[in-house]
Amino acid sequence: MKKANFYSGLLALLLGVLLLSGCETEHRFIKKVSFKGGNQIVVVFAGPVDQRWAENRDNYAVYEKPDPDILLSITEVQLSQDRRTVTLTFEDELNQDQPHIVSMRQIMSEGRSLGTAIVTAKKLYFGHLFSILIGAMIIHNFVFTKYLGLCVFFGTSQKKSTAVGMGITFTIVMVASAMMSWFLYQFVLKPFRLDFLQIIVFIGLVSLSVQAVDTILRKINPVLFKAFGVYLVLVIANCIILAVPLILADNEYNAMESLMLAVGAGTGFLIALFLMSSVREKLEIANVPPTYRGLPIAFVVAGLFALAFMGFSGMSIF
Amino acid sequence: MDPMLIKLAFGGLAVLGCIGLIFGIGLGLAAHKFAVEINPKIEEVKEVLAGAQ
Structure with missing residues (x-):
């Protein structure tokens, strides 16, 4: 009986680790990347980012995971009031069945550079x-x-x-x-x-x-x-x-x-x-x-x- | 030959050899731990039988 408990505990731990490892985002400064509407991607940062960096369209490169050489064209970048959320608007509808890679060059936050972040936007993870x-x-x-x-x-x-x-x-x-x-x-x-x-x-x-x-x-x-x-x-x-x-x-x-x-x-x-x-x-x-x-x-x-x-x-x- | 390729080949040999060794030891230990005693008489009787099938 005790042994069975031990094994089920071990299994639960393993599953927990697997779930957590799947849910994390890939960069410490970025809290969340998600799709919004038909042609928008929302990036939530952990702290405020600089306005000049955020509103420069050249700092972002977005592509579908299977085709890294086809960059999607961004028409508009919007920074929210508290400077923590960036909304990228695209020219075309996004194919949300494919995970999208969002690459951000040299993120500037309050004058400091936080390095380049490459993160993935996916639909609801469990979905x-x-x-x-x-x-x-x-x-x-x-x-x-x-x-x-x-x-x-x-x-x-x-x-x-x-x-x-x-x-x-x-x-x-x-x-x-x-x-x-x-x-x-x-x-x-x-x-x-x-x-x-x-x-x-x-x-x-x-x-x-x-x-x-x-x-x-x-x-x-x-x-x-x-x-x-x-x-x-x-x-x-x-x-x-x-x-x-x-x-x-x-x-x-x-x-x-x-x-x-x-x-x-x-x-x-x-x-x-x-x-x-x-x-x-x-x-x-x-x-x-x-x-x-x-x-x-x-x-x-x-x-x-x-x-x-x-x-x-x-x-x-x- | 390109030294990179030779390095890759020997690296591959080493890695695959290690994987094989680890799995072989693992299987051997498993076979030892989960060994099932088989009555030796079964083999002896089978020897004596005609064995056309």
Whole structure:
């Protein structure tokens, strides 16, 4: 009992640290950066800034995170009465689905320079996380819109029970390996400029986490281990589990975003497996032409599901 | 060859080697800690059986 308390405390601490690390802004003098209306960004400073610095448009450079070479043109800079809030107005509507980088040159506050600040304006942080989760789960479902992980998908979707077992195992392994690969990518591969080796490292990590789950589960919960059976090893052969670390390395996600992407991809795969296995159980008793029995009709069903999931495409949350 | 590239290659070897070593030790310890006793008779019986399947 005491041990369980200890572990849950540790988990809560870890989650707290992750949340805090996601919410901080990147410069000590800047309290908040946020979107306002359709074409404005508001920057809140911790202290008053100099009027001459603040109203010079050349001190600001704003761009969308994926395209650093396209600077957005600022039409107006407004400083509030207490000189702590700057409102930047842009010529065009801002695409608020993308995080925007606001770079401010040599911030002057009461005659002192506070250095250059590069901060990110994002939509509501939890909304952003939620949209990553739902996006990976349904809108960009890895099986039905990206056609990844198909061999495991067709191999284990014959029965509902095995499908659900596979989905749950997959989600657990996915979260473990995605978090490890995020850590390695951010703190080992990038500082040593070895990011071209990411595929090799990620493959190793996936097999490591599968092996670790295998060893630990065998001892801790033999019943569950028996139920998972061969699927645990099959997870290694799944390409979704390799796609997720590559996507999060590509998009430079932080820890919370990576966690959300991994959980979303795992549950998305679980949903896909569950839907498919329900249909295939019904197909067993249906009158299918002999040439189509088995795998061919399963491919047809998967195609129909993919069409249905196309209905979600282009949706955005928040 | 560019010395930068050689440095990068050896650095990569060292880093990946370290990662592999750490994970190998970790897995080894885990296998030791979570070892499951398997009845040796299972193997012996399997040896004796025909084993066509």
